[in-house]
Amino acid sequence: MANGGKPMQTKNKILIAAVSIIVIVGVALGVYFGVRNNKDSSNHESNNSIGGIPSSSAVPTPTAAPPPPPAQNGTMINGTLFPYYNGLTGQVPATVGIPGMVYTNCVTPNTFSISFDDGPSNYTNELLDLLDKENLKVTFFVNGDNTGCIYEPDVQKVLKRAFRAGHQIASHTWSHPMLTTLSVDAITTEMTRLEKALMDILGVIPRYMRPPFGDGTFGGVGNANDQKVQSTLKNLGYVITTWDIATKDADVDDNLQQHKLSDTELQAVVQKEITSVVESNPKGATHMELMHDTYMRTVRLTAPWSINYIKNLGYKIVPVATCLGDADPRNWYKNIGPPAASTPTTCPPK
Numbered sequence: 001m002a003n004g005g006k007p008m009q010t011k012n013k014i015l016i017a018a019v020s021i022i023v024i025v026g027v028a029l030g031v032y033f034g035v036r037n038n039k040d041s042s043n044h045e046s047n048n049s050i051g052g053i054p055s056s057s058a059v060p061t062p063t064a065a066p067p068p069p070p071a072q073n074g075t076m077i078n079g080t081l082f083p084y085y086n087g088l089t090g091q092v093p094a095t096v097g098i099p100g101m102v103y104t105n106c107v108t109p110n111t112f113s114i115s116f117d118d119g120p121s122n123y124t125n126e127l128l129d130l131l132d133k134e135n136l137k138v139t140f141f142v143n144g145d146n147t148g149c150i151y152e153p154d155v156q157k158v159l160k161r162a163f164r165a166g167h168q169i170a171s172h173t174w175s176h177p178m179l180t181t182l183s184v185d186a187i188t189t190e191m192t193r194l195e196k197a198l199m200d201i202l203g204v205i206p207r208y209m210r211p212p213f214g215d216g217t218f219g220g221v222g223n224a225n226d227q228k229v230q231s232t233l234k235n236l237g238y239v240i241t242t243w244d245i246a247t248k249d250a251d252v253d254d255n256l257q258q259h260k261l262s263d264t265e266l267q268a269v270v271q272k273e274i275t276s277v278v279e280s281n282p283k284g285a286t287h288m289e290l291m292h293d294t295y296m297r298t299v300r301l302t303a304p305w306s307i308n309y310i311k312n313l314g315y316k317i318v319p320v321a322t323c324l325g326d327a328d329p330r331n332w333y334k335n336i337g338p339p340a341a342s343t344p345t346t347c348p349p350k
């Protein structure tokens, strides 16, 4: 058995050696092809993965798609975009405010208009923040060259911001004079110089105006019912608006470092001006309130108080034109067109 076993052992050794070679070659081939397959599949994945870099330079680099244009929230009219006013299409409603007529109060029930005169100023941006936060639209009766020049880049910027936020922009003359002291030509120039600036900067010419000091209207600080002033404004197509609540913010405040009146004293004056008129009228009676965005404490103290007071009475706070029945912003302006491609950055010497 021992002899018969020897050839068997040799045979077995050869068989084992042969099998081993086959296994080794097989494993080697398997590893080789396996690596190749893995490489291929890994390239394939990287081609499909987000942000993957194609392995071949023959694959064109995909160019980034251009960002979609911003959604236009508003209506384009004659080249001027009225943001926040969607659907201003179709026929313009008949204008309710009558040119040459002096309005001293609102007419739409339960409305309370708030307006800010004499700006824009360094404080107007902060006021716009407040109005945004309160989600309110008001009227700005602006000047061309009063506390600052309307063409100065910063002033243009804040004016555009107010317009684009959906506030009514109205005229308060170019340089804030007493209109009754001027000739018809000079009154006309006061209006048309501001018209040109507002058309250049915003692409609109206001239909509504407020004479400085109320001069030539119901009195105010100036003269009552001046026919020269009123007929000139009528011929220019202006609806004349004043106020029934003066607030006196500009009369008693200053922008000095050391205020003449303390915050408490100032607040007391303004508060009394507002509450005395409101309380002496029937509940829900309309009002037209005048403030000035040229005073820091109007923006930070008395306007926030006033807005809160009026809201708590249940009124709807609106621009002046809206409270007179002209709720469609197309009726706030007598001309609408594309703004100028470029504007001056300074005003002519006074």
Ligand SMILES: [Zn+2]
Residues within 6 Å of the ligand: 117, 118, 172, 176, 212, 213
């Ligand atoms: Zn004024």
